[in-house]
Amino acid sequence: MHISLLYGKKELSVNLPDDIVVDEINKHPMPLLKDPAGAVMEAFIHPVNALSLPELARGKRNACILICDITRPVPNGVILPALVESLVAAGISRENILILVATGLHRPNEGDELRELIDSEDIFSSMRIENHFARDQAAHVDLGTTSQGIPIGIDRRFAEADLRVVTGLVEPHFMAGYSGGRKVVAPGVAYQDTILTFHTAHILEHSRATNCVMDGNPLHQAQLEIIKKIGAIYAINVVIDDKRRLGLVNFGEIEQSHLEAVRFLQHYAEVDISRKYRTIVTSAGGYPLDKTYYQTVKGMVGPLE
Numbered sequence: 001m002h003i004s005l006l007y008g009k010k011e012l013s014v015n016l017p018d019d020i021v022v023d024e025i026n027k028h029p030m031p032l033l034k035d036p037a038g039a040v041m042e043a044f045i046h047p048v049n050a051l052s053l054p055e056l057a058r059g060k061r062n063a064c065i066l067i068c069d070i071t072r073p074v075p076n077g078v079i080l081p082a083l084v085e086s087l088v089a090a091g092i093s094r095e096n097i098l099i100l101v102a103t104g105l106h107r108p109n110e111g112d113e114l115r116e117l118i119d120s121e122d123i124f125s126s127m128r129i130e131n132h133f134a135r136d137q138a139a140h141v142d143l144g145t146t147s148q149g150i151p152i153g154i155d156r157r158f159a160e161a162d163l164r165v166v167t168g169l170v171e172p173h174f175m176a177g178y179s180g181g182r183k184v185v186a187p188g189v190a191y192q193d194t195i196l197t198f199h200t201a202h203i204l205e206h207s208r209a210t211n212c213v214m215d216g217n218p219l220h221q222a223q224l225e226i227i228k229k230i231g232a233i234y235a236i237n238v239v240i241d242d243k244r245r246l247g248l249v250n251f252g253e254i255e256q257s258h259l260e261a262v263r264f265l266q267h268y269a270e271v272d273i274s275r276k277y278r279t280i281v282t283s284a285g286g287y288p289l290d291k292t293y294y295q296t297v298k299g300m301v302g303p304l305e
Contacts, residue, residue, distance in 0.1 A: 006242060006286030014281055023277075030239070030247040030268045036075065039249050040082045043236070048252025048260050050234055053083075057090035057163055064161035066102045066168075066184050070109050070117050071288050073244050074169045077119030079236055083165065084123060092163070099129045100157055102166075102188025105195050106292075108133070130157070132189045140191040146225040148218065150198075153191025159230055166235040166254060170261040172269055174301040175203065177214035181235050181258025182223040190226070198222070211302055212270055214262070227254055237261035241268075242285070277303075 001022050004011040016022055033039045044053035057063065065083060068074050080099070087097055101109050101117070108131035109117050118124040132155050133139060140153035141160065158164055166188075168180035175198075176183050187195040198219060203209050208216040227233055235257050239248040248264045250257050284290035284299035 003281075005281070005283040007283050008290065009287045011286075012283065016281075025271060025273065027242070027271060028268045030241045032241065033246045033249070036078045036246040036249070037082060039246070040079055040236070041086075043249050043251040044082070044086055047234075048250055048257040050252040050257075053086050053234075053251060054090045056234065057087050057092055060090075060092055060162040062096040062161055063087050063092050063098070063163040063165060064158045065097065065099045066158060066164075066166045066188060067099060067117070068168055068184060068188070069101050069103045069106050070113055071106065071291055072169045072179070073240065073288055074167060074238060075119070075240070075244070075246060076117060076123075076167070078246070079167055079238070079249075080118065080123045080127075081120050083167075083236065084127065087163075094127060097127065098157060098161070099123070099127055100155065100189065101129070101131045102184050103132045103134070104187040104190070105134050105192060134187075134190065134192045134195055137191065143226070143229040146222045148202075148222055150222050150226075151191070151193045152186075152226050152229055153194050154185070154226070154230060155189035158185070158189050164230070164233045166233060168235065168237060170237050170239050170258065170265055172211045172265075172302070174211050174298055175209050176219050176223065177210070177212060177217050178258075178262045178265070180237050180261065181254055182220075182227045184235075185230070185233065185254075186223050186226045194226075212266070224255060239265050239268075 001016045003014050088094055115124050141156045143152040145151050166184045168184040170178055170180035173179040187198055203219050206218050209219050214220045233254040235254040236251050237257055239261055240246055250260055280303040282299050282303055284296040290296050
């Protein structure tokens with residue numbers, strides 16, 4: 001039997017003996033948006049639990065846009081031009097719009113890699129784009145601690161912006177339940193002490209800190225507390241299929257819009273499996289999800305659960 005797994009920018013072919021029983025398990029097919037660019041603009045006008053983007057931006061002096069780093073396949077080439085255009089039309093000059101790469105403790109994205117990440121030559125060449133540096137204490141605002149005692153340090157460029165917009169990919173995450181939304185803020189633009197606390201035994205060993213679980217998840221709860229400390233934050237959430245095609249995009253208040261995207265994704269990403277297997281062959285999902293060795297652990301954790 002021959003199967004193909006997403007691996008890097010291509011596929012990895014795996015040949016299995018014909019005399020063994022093989023179950024091929026895939027996510028449910030997802031309906032795709034016929035007009036992704038149009039869907040983005042539509043989301044700005046019909047937000048989740050918020051005013052429309054033009055109304056939110058009107059009268060604001062500046063804006064900070066968070067984007068995920070190169071390890072997340074967010075369709076920035078579709079989102080960023082529409083977002084910048086909408087902010088400028090509402091009265092915020094391009095010079096007062098910052099695109100901040102939410103690297104967490106990952107390395108900065110620069111040069112050709114940054115160009116690939118932005119995926120729009122106009123945005124790349126004309127906008128101010130900077131990386132988050134989690135180890136620079138002076139670059140962060142101290143917002144106290146969560147109820148769990150987690151120190152809250154957030155990049156001041158984001159925390160002090162008049163308008164804060166987060167873009168992110170919503171997918172199952174092996175600690176936070178689902179990625180995107182609040183996770184782009186913390187750990188995305190959090191201080192190193194905040195991020196390191198997320199990775200302590202208290203979080204990692206908790207039975208609810210796992211894929212597709214947010215209710216009772218201590219990491220998710222801490223992240224929600226952190227975003228509430230910052231103030232009003234809005235999110236553009238996307239859901240994609242295995243070929244990186246857009247299935248959903250929405251915009252709105254960060255917590256509620258993220259939950260709406262999660263509810264959509266659950267129909268396609270969560271698959272019931274009736275038995276355990278002695279041998280599992282899988283991958284981390286292809287580029288850029290397997291771009292770094294650390295990210296590839298996600299291909300292991302899901303089957304182990």
